[in-house]
Amino acid sequence: MTKKNRYMLDTVSNALAVLDCVAESGHSTLTQISETLGINKTVVFRILYTLEANGYVAKTETSAYTLGHRVILHGQQALKHNAIHQRVKGVLRDLTTQFNESSHMGLLDDSANVLIVSKIDAAATIQMSSQIGKTMPAYCSAMGKCLLAHMDPGKLKEYLSAGPFPRKTLTTLTTVPELERELQLIRERGYAIDNEESEEGLFCVAVPVTNSRGQVYAAVSLSGPSTRMINKTSQIIAQLPLVAREILRLEAESPE
Amino acid sequence: MTKKNRYMLDTVSNALAVLDCVAESGHSTLTQISETLGINKTVVFRILYTLEANGYVAKTETSAYTLGHRVILHGQQALKHNAIHQRVKGVLRDLTTQFNESSHMGLLDDSANVLIVSKIDAAATIQMSSQIGKTMPAYCSAMGKCLLAHMDPGKLKEYLSAGPFPRKTLTTLTTVPELERELQLIRERGYAIDNEESEEGLFCVAVPVTNSRGQVYAAVSLSGPSTRMINKTSQIIAQLPLVAREILRLEAESPE
DNA sequence: CCTTATGTTTCGGAAGCCGAAACTTTATTT
DNA sequence: AAATAAAGTTTCGGCTTCCGAAACATAAGG
Numbered sequence: 001m002t003k004k005n006r007y008m009l010d011t012v013s014n015a016l017a018v019l020d021c022v023a024e025s026g027h028s029t030l031t032q033i034s035e036t037l038g039i040n041k042t043v044v045f046r047i048l049y050t051l052e053a054n055g056y057v058a059k060t061e062t063s064a065y066t067l068g069h070r071v072i073l074h075g076q077q078a079l080k081h082n083a084i085h086q087r088v089k090g091v092l093r094d095l096t097t098q099f100n101e102s103s104h105m106g107l108l109d110d111s112a113n114v115l116i117v118s119k120i121d122a123a124a125t126i127q128m129s130s131q132i133g134k135t136m137p138a139y140c141s142a143m144g145k146c147l148l149a150h151m152d153p154g155k156l157k158e159y160l161s162a163g164p165f166p167r168k169t170l171t172t173l174t175t176v177p178e179l180e181r182e183l184q185l186i187r188e189r190g191y192a193i194d195n196e197e198s199e200e201g202l203f204c205v206a207v208p209v210t211n212s213r214g215q216v217y218a219a220v221s222l223s224g225p226s227t228r229m230i231n232k233t234s235q236i237i238a239q240l241p242l243v244a245r246e247i248l249r250l251e252a253e254s255p256e
Numbered sequence: 257m258t259k260k261n262r263y264m265l266d267t268v269s270n271a272l273a274v275l276d277c278v279a280e281s282g283h284s285t286l287t288q289i290s291e292t293l294g295i296n297k298t299v300v301f302r303i304l305y306t307l308e309a310n311g312y313v314a315k316t317e318t319s320a321y322t323l324g325h326r327v328i329l330h331g332q333q334a335l336k337h338n339a340i341h342q343r344v345k346g347v348l349r350d351l352t353t354q355f356n357e358s359s360h361m362g363l364l365d366d367s368a369n370v371l372i373v374s375k376i377d378a379a380a381t382i383q384m385s386s387q388i389g390k391t392m393p394a395y396c397s398a399m400g401k402c403l404l405a406h407m408d409p410g411k412l413k414e415y416l417s418a419g420p421f422p423r424k425t426l427t428t429l430t431t432v433p434e435l436e437r438e439l440q441l442i443r444e445r446g447y448a449i450d451n452e453e454s455e456e457g458l459f460c461v462a463v464p465v466t467n468s469r470g471q472v473y474a475a476v477s478l479s480g481p482s483t484r485m486i487n488k489t490s491q492i493i494a495q496l497p498l499v500a501r502e503i504l505r506l507e508a509e510s511p512e
Numbered sequence: 513c514c515t516t517a518t519g520t521t522t523c524g525g526a527a528g529c530c531g532a533a534a535c536t537t538t539a540t541t542t
Numbered sequence: 543a544a545a546t547a548a549a550g551t552t553t554c555g556g557c558t559t560c561c562g563a564a565a566c567a568t569a570a571g572g
Binding site: 009011012015016017020053067070075081 | 282327332
């Protein structure tokens with residue numbers, strides 16, 4: 001999967017695809033995986049055998065496969081060593097406490113999707129499905145549009161011309177002119193708003209985060225149900241830039 | 257590496273070994289990995305290339321490798337789908353709150369090591385290095401000795417004769433007779449104690465957990481600094497069996 | 513009991529991996 | 543700044559080892 005570049009090891013790539021597959025569905029069976037990925041049954045069998053022997057997957061009683069304890073262990077390790085998350089989680093926690101809504105920090109990955117690098121859940125009963133490490137489309141999210149607005153113009157043009165931008169809700173921006181106008185607006189105002197553009201009822205506000213060289217490399221956002229968010233929007237818009245500046249300050253003073 | 261069985265895919269096994277290596281040291285460089293694992297530099301290069309393309313590792317500025325966001329994502333997913341942890345974490349949290357010490361649940365893996373399947377940290381400033389998914393030797397831990405004491409006699413004999421049991425502290429039990437006497441004592445009393453046998457200053461109490469068929473499949477423990485633990489030992493010994501029974505009850509009523 | 517689905521094993525052919533060595537880039541020393 | 547060393551990247555041929563069809567075993571369902 002991904003691009004088949006010349007150094008890519010097919011066997012390993014397939015194995016990782018199987019692991020991803022197991023992770024996504026939680027309870028995959030051999031045949032399911034084989035069909036989903038279009039990989040020969042025998043091959044999947046051997047991959048699962050190897051993954052299991054190394055603790056990366058485990059069989060349940062019902063002979064389905066789950067992620068193994070190795071994955072849990074490494075996941076914790078990865079979080080612990082994830083410099084950005086460790087640096088900003090305190091700030092995000094304060095932000096979440098202040099408004100009682102979930103806060104996120106995200107950046108654009110190679111495919112111009114938003115990658116969540118830090119997140120604090122609100123205590124609220126309605127939980128978002130977002131997680132650290134997850135990615136989502138840029139054109140229909142507050143952080144995504146915020147990052148697109150401050151992207152290198154050449155790359156932005158490439159992104160916009162690549163498309164398409166599937167409609168998710170009534171308010172999704174789906175055409176290039178709409179998006180260009182929106183990004184211009186975001187640059188002028190300094191913040192981005194996702195008004196139920198990816199999911200009905202979900203409202204988000206995001207601002208860019210710059211590094212010490214003045215480059216926008218990330219965005220932070222607050223997300224919650226529209227009904228609750230709308231009343232607080234102006235306070236949030238006032239607070240978010242302070243958060244971004246605080247993150248910049250933390251980066252500057254961080255060791256290394 | 258592990259055992260080389262006939263269905264094992266060497267390439268995948270090596271790739272997982274590389275991933276483990278990156279996870280352990282946090283900041284491995286290509287050459288380091290190659291030397292640590294004894295795998296050809298070129299091969300490691302290709303593995304890292306593939307792992308990186310799939311988001312399993314990422315390069316730092318200093319061209320060292322860290323675990324990638326995919327690992328974080330899967331780790332969280334794995335924890336969420338980990339039935340045992342989800343089932344018992346509430347009980348362990350109560351236990352930890354009651355005594356203000358870290359609680360663990362563990363079982364024996366294929367190599368008769370203790371695998372931590374659930375854990376709640378105490379609020380105390382001294383944090384233990386244990387983590388869910390981690391394994392540790394059985395002969396010098398409270399949970400481990402507890403599980404050995406209730407192991408199938410045949411397998412136990414095999415384990416004891418395999419040895420060796422390296423000394424970790426002054427109180428480590430290192431000989432088979434010592435261990436056999438200890439296990440007998442554990443069976444009689446119903447609980448196991450680790451009196452600084454694996455780490456100086458670390459004191460643990462553990463009891464077995466049975467399933468609905470009466471088989472011991474896990475152990476739960478409380479761990480903390482000896483100085484603090486010794487005063488509360490008798491209360492802990494009184495409380496732990498209740499915890500074990502509660503876990504049995506939860507298992508019985510759990511869906512599936 | 514027969515049928516269908518799923519998982520396991522075998523085996524030959526060929527794809528893809530391995531690894532030495534050459535080359536490039538980055539770091540360290542003189 | 544030049545020279546040396548170390549780390550990383552690329553090439554290429556040989557041969558391991560992986561793939562996949564098909565047969566076999568086992569479990570589930572009618």
